[in-house]
Amino acid sequence: MSKLTVGPWIAAQKLPSRDVARDRHAFLARVRTREETQSVAGFPLVGLGGSCGKPCFALPYLLTWTDQNTQQLEELAERYGCYVEYGVYPHLKLHENDQEVGAVQDWTTFAMVYLRPGYERAEELLVDLADTLKPA
Incomplete structure (x- = not known):
């Protein structure tokens, strides 16, 4: 699979310069x-992160964090060369440079x-997260 195809769509909405703020x-x-x-891989884009500007995709279920699914999340993260940083919600960050590549939010x-x-x-990653975290 590839990068997200919504990059140009997001870029078209960003402030091009302070002159037009x-x-x-x-x-x-x-x-x-x-x-x-x-949408990407069938998941609707519902907006952008307020502070990070990352595109946000809705999963088709509610999510409650448990010991089991956080362990599964950590295993998935390792397959992508990432670790999980637990803040208000889990963030996936690359081992090589600590760059955040994803986050999963459950408090809506x-x-x-x-x-x-x-x-x-x-x-x-989007498809794998959806499959991995889907409640039984």
Whole structure:
């Protein structure tokens, strides 16, 4: 699999320069991009991370963290050359440079996965996370 295909869609919405930060019309032009529904591997893109700007995908189930599924998450992370950092929710970070490539959030009405769009295995990771964390 590959990087996420939504990179250009996300880039089109970002502030191109501080010169237009107060330009309402420029903002309205950028957000028109959101009228196009996006998904990756069948998972709907529901937004972007507020602080990180990573695309966020909805999983089709609720998620409650347990000892078993956090162990499974750690095993999955190792297969991707990552470790799990547990903050408010788990983040997957590369061993080689501590770069965050993904995070899984469970404290809303549905589970969500945030992914770095430029990560070479992002789509594959999304599918594997969904399969691994799916409740029995």
